[in-house]
Amino acid sequence: MQVYGTKVKTPLFLGTARYPSPAILLQAIQTAQAEVITVSLRREGAGGGAFRDLLAQSGARVLPNTAGCHSVAEAITTARMAREVFQTDWLKLEVIGNADSLQPDVFQTVQAAKVLCAEGFKVFPYTTDDLIVGERLLEAGCQVLMPWGAPIGTCQGLRNPDALRAMRAHFPGVPLIVDAGIGAPSHAAQVMEMGFDGVLTNTAVALAGDPVAMAGALAGAVGAGQAAYHAGIVAPRDMAEPSTPVFGLAVLG
Numbered sequence: 001m002q003v004y005g006t007k008v009k010t011p012l013f014l015g016t017a018r019y020p021s022p023a024i025l026l027q028a029i030q031t032a033q034a035e036v037i038t039v040s041l042r043r044e045g046a047g048g049g050a051f052r053d054l055l056a057q058s059g060a061r062v063l064p065n066t067a068g069c070h071s072v073a074e075a076i077t078t079a080r081m082a083r084e085v086f087q088t089d090w091l092k093l094e095v096i097g098n099a100d101s102l103q104p105d106v107f108q109t110v111q112a113a114k115v116l117c118a119e120g121f122k123v124f125p126y127t128t129d130d131l132i133v134g135e136r137l138l139e140a141g142c143q144v145l146m147p148w149g150a151p152i153g154t155c156q157g158l159r160n161p162d163a164l165r166a167m168r169a170h171f172p173g174v175p176l177i178v179d180a181g182i183g184a185p186s187h188a189a190q191v192m193e194m195g196f197d198g199v200l201t202n203t204a205v206a207l208a209g210d211p212v213a214m215a216g217a218l219a220g221a222v223g224a225g226q227a228a229y230h231a232g233i234v235a236p237r238d239m240a241e242p243s244t245p246v247f248g249l250a251v252l253g
């Protein structure tokens with residue numbers, strides 16, 4: 001995918017929180033061959049320079065995020081600090097509307113996106129699958145959208161595949177990355193089979209029994225789903241149809 005003028009070849013973006021150890025996180029990133037990893041400023045603050053060194057060792061590009069922000073002001077301040085700390089204008093914008101559901105506050109996300117895009121940030125907004133909100137985010141200056149699959153940390157897979165399909169059709173030229181709620185490789189493959197450009201996942205890898213193996217499994221699933229989409233998936237039919245042609249069969253008796 002081409003996003004903000006940068007080519008990203010690996011469509012699996014990884015989060016960096018909740019791993020059993022920094023070493024396992026590093027191995028997971030390397031196994032998945034993730035080119036982009038998202039990091040919260042809070043996590044960087046807790047780990048300090050050592051954590052930043054570890055991220056640098058992974059060779060992946062850091063996409064700082066505003067996880068945990070609940071207001072426009074908080075998200076903007078966090079974004080500005082993240083730009084200083086990580087020396088990048090890429091930003092995953094999260095403005096959470098409710099602490100229990102972790103649903104994005106789409107109104108505040110649009111407001112924050114307007115300010116941050118005007119300040120030169122390359123904003124990757126975490127949003128719902130609402131088409132009009134998507135349009136407003138693009139008008140604000142975003143060049144990519146990150147609709148949710150399911151609420152953060154639930155590992156439920158795609159709660160509303162029809163809405164995501166509609167979103168894909170509505171924004172044909174816009175990079176779309178499903179963010180949050182992915183629980184299993186099959187969910188990630190489903191996203192890619194629908195023609196999405198990428199998947200961002202954290203919990204499914206970090207909390208897996210073997211995070212490194214799961215990172216590999218998800219990378220494989222994303223690749224398979226993408227290959228299938230490009231190969232042209234046969235649409236399901238209501239009626240049976242013989243896979244072996246009947247034309248030319250010998251007439252017996």
Ligand SMILES: CC(=O)[C@@H](O)[C@H](O)COP(=O)(O)O
Nearest residue numbers: 015152153180181201202203
């Ligand atoms: C780390 C991060 O950015 C998360 O907020 C993201 O939305 C991933 O969600 P899951 O943990 O559900 O994959």
